[in-house]
Amino acid sequence: MAEVTAAGIQPEVLFWxxxxxxxxxxxxxxxxxxxxxxxxxxVSFAVLGTEESCTGDPAKRAGNEFLFQMQAMTNIEVMNxxxxxxxxxxxxxxxxxxxxxxxxxxxxYEVVHHTQFLNELLAEGRISVESGKFKGKRxxxxxxxxxxxxxxxxxxxxxxxxxxDAELVEMKNSKKRGLCCGAGGAQMFKEPEKGDKDxxxxxxxxxxxxxxxxxxxxxxxxxxxLTDGVKGKEKESSIQVMDIAELIASAKDL
Amino acid sequence: xxxxxxxxxxxxxxxxIGFFTKNVGQIIRNINLGKQIDVSDQKSTRWKNMARxxxxxxxxxxxxxxxxxxxxxxxxxxxxxxxxxEIIIDGLFGTHRIFAPLGALYSFLIATFEILALLVIVAVxxxxxxxxxxxxxxxxxxxxxxxxxMDANLILYIELALMIFFLTMNAADFQLQQLGAEHYTKAGxxxxxxxxxxxxxxxxxxxxxxxxxxxxxLHILGILMFLNYLYYSKHLHILxxxxxxxxxxxxxxxxxxxxxxxxxxVRLMMDPSADPYAVPAESTDTxxxxxxxxxxxxxxxxxxxxxxxxxxxxxxxECPANQTGKKLSPRKIMMDTRDRLEEVGKNIKAxxxxxxxxxxxxxxxxxxxEELWACxxxxxxxxxxxxxxxxxxxxxxxxxxxxxxxxAAPSDLNNMMGNIxxxxxxxxxxxMDRLNWSKEN
Ligand code: SF4
Ligand code: SF4
Numbered sequence: 001m002a003e004v005t006a007a008g009i010q011p012e013v014l015f016w017x018x019x020x021x022x023x024x025x026x027x028x029x030x031x032x033x034x035x036x037x038x039x040x041x042x043v044s045f046a047v048l049g050t051e052e053s054c055t056g057d058p059a060k061r062a063g064n065e066f067l068f069q070m071q072a073m074t075n076i077e078v079m080n081x082x083x084x085x086x087x088x089x090x091x092x093x094x095x096x097x098x099x100x101x102x103x104x105x106x107x108x109y110e111v112v113h114h115t116q117f118l119n120e121l122l123a124e125g126r127i128s129v130e131s132g133k134f135k136g137k138r139x140x141x142x143x144x145x146x147x148x149x150x151x152x153x154x155x156x157x158x159x160x161x162x163x164x165d166a167e168l169v170e171m172k173n174s175k176k177r178g179l180c181c182g183a184g185g186a187q188m189f190k191e192p193e194k195g196d197k198d199x200x201x202x203x204x205x206x207x208x209x210x211x212x213x214x215x216x217x218x219x220x221x222x223x224x225x226l227t228d229g230v231k232g233k234e235k236e237s238s239i240q241v242m243d244i245a246e247l248i249a250s251a252k253d254l
Numbered sequence: 255x256x257x258x259x260x261x262x263x264x265x266x267x268x269x270x271i272g273f274f275t276k277n278v279g280q281i282i283r284n285i286n287l288g289k290q291i292d293v294s295d296q297k298s299t300r301w302k303n304m305a306r307x308x309x310x311x312x313x314x315x316x317x318x319x320x321x322x323x324x325x326x327x328x329x330x331x332x333x334x335x336x337x338x339x340e341i342i343i344d345g346l347f348g349t350h351r352i353f354a355p356l357g358a359l360y361s362f363l364i365a366t367f368e369i370l371a372l373l374v375i376v377a378v379x380x381x382x383x384x385x386x387x388x389x390x391x392x393x394x395x396x397x398x399x400x401x402x403x404m405d406a407n408l409i410l411y412i413e414l415a416l417m418i419f420f421l422t423m424n425a426a427d428f429q430l431q432q433l434g435a436e437h438y439t440k441a442g443x444x445x446x447x448x449x450x451x452x453x454x455x456x457x458x459x460x461x462x463x464x465x466x467x468x469x470x471x472l473h474i475l476g477i478l479m480f481l482n483y484l485y486y487s488k489h490l491h492i493l494x495x496x497x498x499x500x501x502x503x504x505x506x507x508x509x510x511x512x513x514x515x516x517x518x519x520v521r522l523m524m525d526p527s528a529d530p531y532a533v534p535a536e537s538t539d540t541x542x543x544x545x546x547x548x549x550x551x552x553x554x555x556x557x558x559x560x561x562x563x564x565x566x567x568x569x570x571x572e573c574p575a576n577q578t579g580k581k582l583s584p585r586k587i588m589m590d591t592r593d594r595l596e597e598v599g600k601n602i603k604a605x606x607x608x609x610x611x612x613x614x615x616x617x618x619x620x621x622x623x624e625e626l627w628a629c630x631x632x633x634x635x636x637x638x639x640x641x642x643x644x645x646x647x648x649x650x651x652x653x654x655x656x657x658x659x660x661x662a663a664p665s666d667l668n669n670m671m672g673n674i675x676x677x678x679x680x681x682x683x684x685x686m687d688r689l690n691w692s693k694e695n
Contacts, residue, residue: 032694062670066658074524096508104512145633177638179577197579199575
C-alpha cells in the first residue's frame, strides 16, 4: 500500500490478507490463488504488507477487549492514513471484525468477503468461470460461522460453486443451522475442553456423509480444521478440502 | 347467603391478582439489578421482531413437529382467554354464560374453544410422550434433573387438567340445557363435549348442577393458580417472550459490543498529545470492573433473557461443544443466571434492600470456567433460540472478566495474546515477514 500510494495510485480495493493468509502454509495457498484471480481480472489492489497487524478478533473473543482495541486502533490509523475505502478479505473473522466492530472505533470501510467480491467480478464480466474441471463433481460447502450466521452470507459462496457446474450437496447441518468447525472464539489457539469428540471430527463426518469429492471452505481456519478432520479419518485420498478461491483459480488453470 | 359464591369468587380473584402483581414487581426489581443499557433505538424493527418471533412463532416452526404442537397450545391459550373473561364476569355477578346473547357468534366461539381444547389435549399428551417416553436428548441433559424436569411435566399436567375441567363443565352444561334446567339457557354449540355428555345421560339435574359447578370452579381456580405458578416456572415465557423479543439484539450476530471505557483509555495511550485532564468528566463512568462475574454485572436485557428462557434446549442441541460431549450447555448458562438472580434478589429482600455478600457468585459457584472456555462463539445457540435469547453474550462477558480482571485465561490463549501484542499475529511470527508469501511459489 505504501508503494502504490507513493506512486500516486489509489487502488480499487485493499486486500486484507490476515494472519492466517500471511503465515499459515495452507492459508497462504488461498492467498496466492485469490491474488491470481485479482491479477487475471485486472483489479488494482494493494496489501498493507508489514503494516498489517492482527485485527484483534481472537483477543476479543478470548475476552481481552483492551488488546483488541489496541490492535483495531492501530490498524485503523494505518488504513485511514491511506484513505482506504474498500476492503476485501478471505477470512470471515477479519471480515466480521473489520465490517462490524471497526466502525465504532473510527474505521468506516466497505468490507466484503472474497466470495462476495468474486461474485461482483463475475457480475461485472471481469472474470469468467470455466466449468470444465469441476463439472458434475460433488462438492459440499461448509458455512463458516462468522460468514454465515454471524453476517448472513450464505449464498455468495454457493453461487460460485454452482457457476462451476458442480453438483452442490448440502450437509445435514447447513446455512443457518451449519455446524461450527470448532475453531471460532479463539478455540483455534487452545486445546479443546474435555469431551467425547473433537468438533472438527463431528463436522468432517457430516461432510463425509454427503459422499462429496470436495469440501469447499471459505475460511482459512475452517480449512485447517476440516483438513485435520479428513486426515484424522484417513480420507485424504477420497476427499479434498479447498477454498472457493482455489476452486475458481484451479478451474481457470491459474 | 345467596351472594356467598360471588363474594368468595371476588376474594379469590383479588388475592391471586394481588399475589401475581407482587411477583411481577419482584421480577422487575430483579431485572433492574442489571446494568442499564440503551435499547430505545429502531422501534419499528423491534416491534416487527416481536410480532414475527413471539406472536408469529416463526422460530418455533424451524422444528416442524414441536412447532406445530406448540402453536396449538399457544392459540388455545390466547383464544380460551375470551372464555376466561366470561367466566370471571359470571363469577363476579352470578350470571350464567353472559355472552350467550351473541347468538351465532357465541356458538361459533364455544365450538372453536372446544375444538382447540381437544387439540390442546392431544398436543399436551404428545409433548409428554416426547419428554418421558421418547426421552428426546435435549430433555434429559444433566441440567434438566430435579425441579426443571418436574416443572416441565407439571405444566403439562395442569394444562391437561384445565382442558378436562373445561370440557366436563361444558358437557354437564349441555346436558342441563337439554333437560331444560332453570338458569341454564340454551346457548352454544358443543362439538366435543356434546360427545362426552352422553356419559352423563343418567344423572339427575341436581347432580349435573353439582358436576357443572365443580368443574367450573376447578377450571377457574386452576387458571388463577397457574397464573401464580408462572413466577416459579419456565412457563414465565408466555409473558416475557414478548418484551424479550422486542429488546433482543439487532444487527449482525457476529458484532460484539466495544467497551467505551476501553476506547477512551486506548485513545489516550495512542495519542500522546491528548490531555489526560481533558476527559475527567467522563471518566467517572468508567466501570470499576470489566466483564461479569455475577448477575449484577450483566445488563438488564441479559437478566430478562434468563427469566424468559423456556428451557427448551434448542440452543444446547445445536451447540457444537455440547454435541461433542463438553460440559458447556447454553441452556444451563441461562438457567444458572436465573437461579443466581433469584438468590441475589432474595438476599437483597432479606437484608432490607442491600446485598450482603454470600460468598457465592455466578462465576464458579454456578458456571465453571471449563464451560466458558469451551464456547466457539459460533452463534448456533442464538440462532436456535425461539425467543431471541443470547447465551453467547453472557459467556463473552464472563470471559472478559476472567481475562481482564483476573488474567485467568488458559495458558495457550495467553501465549496467543502475547504474540498478538508483540508481533501482531496470534502465532510467533515476525511482523516483518508478513509479505513473504508474495515471494514464494
Ligand atoms: S456460541 Fe458457544 S454456547 Fe452458543 S452454540 Fe456456539 S459454542 Fe455453544
Ligand atoms: S435459551 Fe432459548 S433455546 Fe435455549 S433453552 Fe432457553 S429458550 Fe430454549
